[in-house]
Amino acid sequence: MKPISNSFLVFAVFLFFFSCSEQSEQQDKPVNFVLIYLDDMGFGDLTLTGALNYSTPNIDKMAANGMFFSHYYSPQAVCSASRAGLLTGCYPNRVGFSGALDHTADTGINPEEETIAEVLKKKNYATAAFGKWHLGHHKKFLPPNHGFDEYFGIPYSNDMWPNHPTNKNYYPPLPLIEGDEVVETNPDQSRFTTEFTERTVDFIQRNREHPFFVYLAHPMPHVPLFVSDKFKGKSEQGLYGNVMMEIDWSVGEILTALKDLELEENTVVIFTSDNGPWINYGNHAGSTGGLREGKGTTFEGGQRVPFLVQWKGTVEPGRVDNNLVSGIDILPTIAEIAGAQLPEKKIDGVSLLPLLKSPEAEPPRKSFLYYYRRNNLEAVRDGQWKLVFPHNGRTYEGFAPGENGQPGQVDEWSEVEPGLYNLRRDPGERYNLLKHHPEIAERLRGIADAARKDLGDELTDNPGENRRLPGQVE
Structure with missing residues (x-):
């Protein structure tokens, strides 16, 4: 077996450091x-x-x-x-x-x-x-x-x-x-x-x-x-x-x-x-x-x-x-x-x-706030649970959709009942569990109370403490 030449070792070391340098450069x-x-x-x-x-x-x-x-x-x-x-x-x-x-x-x-x-x-x-x-x-x-x-x-x-x-x-x-x-x-x-x-x-x-x-x-x-x-x-x-x-x-x-x-x-x-x-x-x-x-x-x-x-x-x-x-x-x-x-x-x-x-x-x-309209807190999510608060909101259900670029009818002020939904088992939000898990609903209400203090909620007449104004044309 022939010994490895010094020139080959030098070449191998060069390739190794070139490769490392290239990877480091990419990462940097x-x-x-x-x-x-x-x-x-x-x-x-x-x-x-x-x-x-x-x-x-x-x-x-x-x-x-x-x-x-x-x-x-x-x-x-x-x-x-x-x-x-x-x-x-x-x-x-x-x-x-x-x-x-x-x-x-x-x-x-x-x-x-x-x-x-x-x-x-x-x-x-x-x-x-x-x-x-x-x-x-x-x-x-x-x-x-x-x-x-x-x-x-x-x-x-x-x-x-x-x-x-x-x-x-x-x-x-x-x-x-x-x-x-x-x-x-x-x-x-x-x-x-x-x-x-x-x-x-x-x-x-x-x-x-x-x-x-x-x-x-x-x-x-x-x-x-x-x-x-x-x-x-x-x-x-x-x-x-x-x-x-x-x-x-x-x-x-x-x-x-x-x-x-x-x-x-x-x-x-x-x-x-x-x-x-x-x-x-x-x-x-x-x-x-x-x-x-x-x-x-x-x-x-x-x-x-x-x-x-x-x-x-x-x-x-x-x-x-x-x-x-x-x-x-x-x-x-x-x-x-x-x-x-x-x-x-x-x-x-x-x-x-x-x-x-x-x-x-x-x-x-862990949680998310669902706001809509001007400043309505309509729902909160924590983990797999979502608590919906009573509000008037849009619904498409019960109306025939339009065709070819023309809109169908929609109700913008439908009454939405309060509800608690398990989004792991019911992502379609069809099974209201509010009566079955009052303790979970109460926990989510605590998240909502903190949000109302911070960001406000017009559904409960809370202006919020930390909202900022948009830009305005002078």
Whole structure:
């Protein structure tokens, strides 16, 4: 047997240290973030959650390569409030948000609140937002004034234009904005999914050597539905399926770009929705996957939506996590991963980083507050139990849905009875156990009392001690 030559040993040692150096360099790189936020996608709108007659293979692949959270809640079941909670890490009512702002609104996000982008700018991140904003349409409220280097999109929902199905000519022409200037009105919405995706991919490519955060807020599958020519007629589910297939294509384009640029292992990709489906739009609406009610309600179908996280090399692939998490947790999670300071003002979210790293981690969130309308605390959850307080709320039940872009009837002020539901055995909230477990109900009422003192509750005439005002047009 020939002895190993000195030159071979030197070469082997060089390879070993080169490999270690390369791994260390990869680990030392700042982590990038891609946040994909859909509009009105329901819990059942992906192949992996039961979608029928169309498929979402790229989103399914993202779940296979990352984590799927089965008990994720949007901050609130309506557009503006949900986005306020997402980008500030606060319950929306803490920062003065409720409902969906339109062209008449003189309020928006307060400049004193810190968004995810502003938190990351302190760590020298490049930041961009593409798609729907909905946190105020006046210039002072637009993304360039809240931490985003680039913005291209619409200031509010895509149905807020003269062609609204029930409010014809109430809304002005829909503006398409670049930076803080209107560049077009009433744009062809069939361009949206593709164009916002292409902008996102371009931003990633231009910043591949620099830490970045990109917020892609697709205006769809919110009605009115539009799809590009390449996806027309592709789904057996009709237009809604076509739209979801193009959104799936969008996710695939982003994941492919990250892979081609060798950025997968230091990029966190997040995919979720602002609230559940707008059920009264019938075949132009999504699916709750069997959860009760939908958008605009604090039942599970309104706020419980898919939440996926891919972070190759850190998140164990194919994991399903059943812990309670929310959109208000995304800011503190991103901040901890990036090593960035949290906002100076109080936030409500908690970091999910321990859960991302280990299935054995202690759940960082035990309870969640379901607010709606201006400031109504309509329910609280603790563990597997959910206590619903009596209130007047939206219901879709008992009404025939609309078709082909026209809404069906809905009752906005239905009387909701108090109830206690075990979400482990009854995610559809059909079996009221309030009379059977008074001790559990009392424990959840204690959580509600603390919330009312802090954030208020108009159902009990409590103003709350720690609510903040939104931004105001002078």
